[in-house]
Amino acid sequence: MSLLQDLRTARRRFSVEFSPAHDETTAQRQWRAVRRLEQLGPVFASVTYGAGGGSREGTVELATRIARQTTVRPVAHLTAVGQPAAQLAGVVDDLLAGGVRDVLALRGDPHGDPHAPWEPHPQGFEHADQLVRLALDRGAEGVGVAAFPLGHPESPDLDTDLRHLLGKFRAGAGFAIAQLTFDVEDFLRLRDRLAAAGCGVPVVPGLLPVTSPRVLEVTRRLTSGHEPSWLHRRLDPFLDDRGAFREEGVRVAVEDGRRLLAEGVEVLHLYSLNAASNVETLVAELGLAAPRERDVPDGPDGPDGSCRSRVVP
Ligand code: FAD
Numbered sequence: 405m406s407l408l409q410d411l412r413t414a415r416r417r418f419s420v421e422f423s424p425a426h427d428e429t430t431a432q433r434q435w436r437a438v439r440r441l442e443q444l445g446p447v448f449a450s451v452t453y454g455a456g457g458g459s460r461e462g463t464v465e466l467a468t469r470i471a472r473q474t475t476v477r478p479v480a481h482l483t484a485v486g487q488p489a490a491q492l493a494g495v496v497d498d499l500l501a502g503g504v505r506d507v508l509a510l511r512g513d514p515h516g517d518p519h520a521p522w523e524p525h526p527q528g529f530e531h532a533d534q535l536v537r538l539a540l541d542r543g544a545e546g547v548g549v550a551a552f553p554l555g556h557p558e559s560p561d562l563d564t565d566l567r568h569l570l571g572k573f574r575a576g577a578g579f580a581i582a583q584l585t586f587d588v589e590d591f592l593r594l595r596d597r598l599a600a601a602g603c604g605v606p607v608v609p610g611l612l613p614v615t616s617p618r619v620l621e622v623t624r625r626l627t628s629g630h631e632p633s634w635l636h637r638r639l640d641p642f643l644d645d646r647g648a649f650r651e652e653g654v655r656v657a658v659e660d661g662r663r664l665l666a667e668g669v670e671v672l673h674l675y676s677l678n679a680a681s682n683v684e685t686l687v688a689e690l691g692l693a694a695p696r697e698r699d700v701p702d703g704p705d706g707p708d709g710s711c712r713s714r715v716v717p
Contacts, residue, residue, distance in 0.1 A: 407477055407506045407546035408578040410447050411606040411671060417445070418692040419479075419581075419608060419673045420683055423452040424462025430678055434466075437680035442474050444684070444693040447671055450508060450581070453481035454515075464495065468502030479548065480504050483512025484535050488527035492535065496542040506546035508581060509535040509572075522558070531568070533575040540576045549573075551580040551607050553590035554630060566597050573605050581673050584610040584623055586631045588663045595669075609664055612675040613657035613682050614639065615650040654685055661690045 405413075420441055425431035438449065449470055453463045467480040480499050484492065499507065511532045514520040524530045529538075532549055539547045549572040550556075552565060559565035569580065582591055591609040598607065614620045620639070624631055638656055642649035661672055672692065674683045687693050 407448060407479070408606075410477075411579050411608070414447055414671050416665060416690070416692055417447045417671050418683070418687055418690075419448045419450065419671060420446045421450045421452065421610075421673060421675050422466065422678055424459060424466050425678060434678040435469075437676055437678060437683075438470060438474060438476065440680040441676070441683055442476050444687050446476055448477045448479045448506065450479040450481060450673075453483050453510070454485060454512065460495065464498050464502065464504075467499060467504045471503035477506065478504050479506045479508055479546070481508045481510060482535065482539070483510045484524065484529040484532070485512035485515060486525055486528075488525050489529060489534075489538060490527070492528070492538060493542055496539050496544060500543055505544065506548070507539050507544050508548045508550070509539050509577065510550055511535070519557075533568075533572045533577075536572055536575040536577045546579065547577050548579040548581060549577040551582045551594060553582055553585045553594040553609075554627065562597065566601060569598075570601060570603060573603065577605070579605060580607040582607055582609045584612055584626045584675070586623065586627055586635055588660050588667075591664070591669075592667055606671070608671045608673045609669060610673045610675060611657055611661055611664075611686065612677075613650075613686065614653040615682060616646065616653070617643065617649070619653070619677070654682060654689075657682075657686060658689045661686060665690060 422434060422438065425434050441449070451463050451467045451470070454460055463480055467478040470476050470478040482492065482495060496507065509532050511522070511529070514522060529535055536547050536549060549569070551569055552559070555562045555565040559568070572580075582594060585591060588609075595607065598605070612619065612623055614623060614635070635656070638652055639649060642652050664672060672686075672690070674686055676683050
């Protein structure tokens with residue numbers, strides 16, 4: 405079954421994200437995590453690209469290793485940062501040669517200062533939709549894109565942001581992974597906007613248990629600082645107790661996951677931070693393991709769940 409078919413028919417499943425390791429100790433821990441999480445049957449394992457200082461070669465290497473040595477389907481992130489189109493084509497070719505059939509096509513952010521104005525490579529791409537087309541032209545099977553529940557920081561408003569997301573689907577992207585937010589409602593409103601535009605492409609929400617003040621900081625960076633006061637009321641009492649902080653952070657994530665599942669979300673994208681235990685806890689608490697064969701229902705927009713032929717705002 406292809407990734408896109410799997411995403412359209414999945415019931416209560418998870419995907420998981422890894423980042424290329426910087427050192428041998430992390431690489432070994434990460435690989436143990438990959439093998440442990442393999443037992444739980446993730447829909448896919450995504451591998452970030454150039455984010456947080458990880459190397460591009462590291463992405464190709466880890467995604468290829470997952471493809472060759474495990475039963476897990478890797479999805480390699482790919483960004484257009486600082487690379488001409490020809491070089492990006494070469495990376496897609498390397499991934500395909502390594503058995504990695506699916507990619508997440510991203511624009512990326514400027515190296516050094518992610519908030520600096522975006523400068524495309526002179527022979528490269530301005531936006532992710534161009535990378536979607538390139539990946540499909542080279543033979544990638546499933547191409548996903550990023551979605552932003554609160555709107556991408558550079559978008560002037562949510563309507564414009566939605567229009568560009570729909571443009572990425574029209575370019576051929578078959579799924580999206582939503583940026584983390586602190587509030588499940590943000591994701592649900594994005595889903596409403598897509599439904600109102602007649603779009604049934606699967607969008608997977610991200611879930612990262614805030615298990616330490618450091619993870620809170622990472623999430624804050626990703627969400628442009630929009631953190632709700634209720635989260636502080638939940639976590640602040642445990643600032644001096646690492647174990648209790650972690651437990652409360654996991655409890656919050658489990659509650660968020662339950663809410664998403666109750667709202668009909670079928671696949672949750674879990675951030676591993678290169679370790680297995682928090683993901684295993686969430687999978688167990690939310691019942692996301694043990695895939696079963698089921699009938700293939702039609703998506704809200706027809707059998708392929710597409711929105712490419714619809715009129716968009
Ligand atoms: P785009 O889709 O190009 O959007 C960027 C901005 O341009 C938005 O404001 C959008 O509305 C607008 N826009 C889009 N298309 C058009 C168009 N055709 N014409 C005019 N405007 C347009 N970064 C990494 O470096 N490595 C990673 O591995 C990584 N993984 C990520 C995973 C997820 C799930 C997410 C949500 C983000 C990830 N990022 C990663 C960060 C991402 O690269 C940045 O957020 C980047 O700023 C936006 O990327 P994009 O693909 O959404 O860009």
